[in-house]
Amino acid sequence: MSHIATLIRPSLLKRGCSLAFSSSSSSSSSSSSSSSRSLHLAPPFLIDPPYLPAYLTLPQSSTPLKRASANSHLSNCNLCPRLCGVNRYQTVGLCLTGATHVTVNTIAPHFGEEPCIQGHNGSGAVFFSNCNLRCVFCQNHDISHPHHSKKTGFELTPAELASWMVKLQEVGKVHNINLVTPEHVVPQVALAILEAREIGLKVPIVYNTSSYDSLESLRLLDGLVDIYLADFKVWKPETAKRLLKAEDYPQTARESIKKMWEQVGDLKFTPDGIAQRGLLIRHLVMPGLEGEGGEIMRYLAGEVSRDCFVNVMEQYRPDAHVGKPSKKKDGGGEKRYAEINRPVEKEEVLSVRRAAEEAGLWRFCDSPRHDGFNI
Secondary structure, eight states: OHHHHTTSOHHHHHHTOOEEEESSSOOOTTOOGGGEEEESSOGGGBOOSSOOOHHHHSOGGGHHHHHHHHHHHHHSOOSSTTOOOOOTTTOOOTTOOOSSOEEEEEEEEEOSSOHHHHTTTOEEEEEESSOSOOOTTOTTHHHHOGGGSSOOOEEEOHHHHHHHHHHHHHTTOOSSEEEESOGGGHHHHHHHHHHHHHTTOOSOEEEEEOSOOOHHHHHHHTTTOSEEEEEOOOSOHHHHHHHTSOTTHHHHHHHHHHHHHHHHOBOEEOTTSOEEEEEEEEEEOOTTOHHHHHHHHHHIIIIIOTTOEEEEEOOOOOOTTTTOBOOSTTOTTOBTTGGGOSOOOHHHHHHHHHHHHHHTOOEEOOOOSSSSOOO
16 A cells, blocks of 8 residues: 555645545546545555454464573563562562462453554453552552552463453453553563464454563564553653652663564554554653653654654543652651642643654644544
């Protein structure tokens, strides 16, 4: 379909206009109206169905290598920049997760994602516990860190996780399998995907990450993941140290996101508006940190791709440790993390959006101006 893209003015592509074009290679004016398709999608970002997920195109000869690599990572853990280096068959590191199981809080069709991810039937979400970050404002604190709450989750082997993936597909009719906060269990996830492929999984894999991933971990995922749904939280190391408890997060996120894009490219959709392959970046705008959001947008446009699909999110709310009484003995009623203990303001969100547009980004997760999804 590349011949179609050359016939459309770039100005039309950037406005995401409704385009009508022939699905036939013939340019004859006698083409019937039934051979035309009306799209709210620039043709370069269109995938004609059926889409074949990456793991189904992975050569069978690569499977033993993937399995061996997964097991190797677990015996000397380097899956995230914490670089615990522990043998997870014998003990656990910061993530408190061993080698033979994953801890899962919830498995269900999920309708809280971007429209192009959740679609009509939902995204098949698997919420993992024991995140490798310690965000003080975490909106999913009770899920990602259940040892701090009464929710404990349940343990699954890779084979059991594979069965759940297929169950989500067959019973839930979900559009994809959405692995939420999986950075610390990438080997188990890789093994589960390989197993699920053998028992009938056919939908795309979404890797829903904070972007606090090691390049070794992403190398293991190459050929298994279709969509990277990646956060880019903050820009400055000092902010990351205070709010994420990971000073190296910004540098890690820059490297990880670039590698994700190299693997899957810009986000692409089928004509019904469901994302199938590519990178989708999320940035949660936070109180007083709109300047860092602007830097993130400039990085994406300048170093990754101006065609990045970006969700500038405005739903921040004080949560987890934010606004709780200070632990200092002489705190005197002081609130913890007071600088972000308020909702984000509209102007802060607009500031990040303006920075994105000025940098050249143009594909945003906005409310559609037409019937259907905005893609």
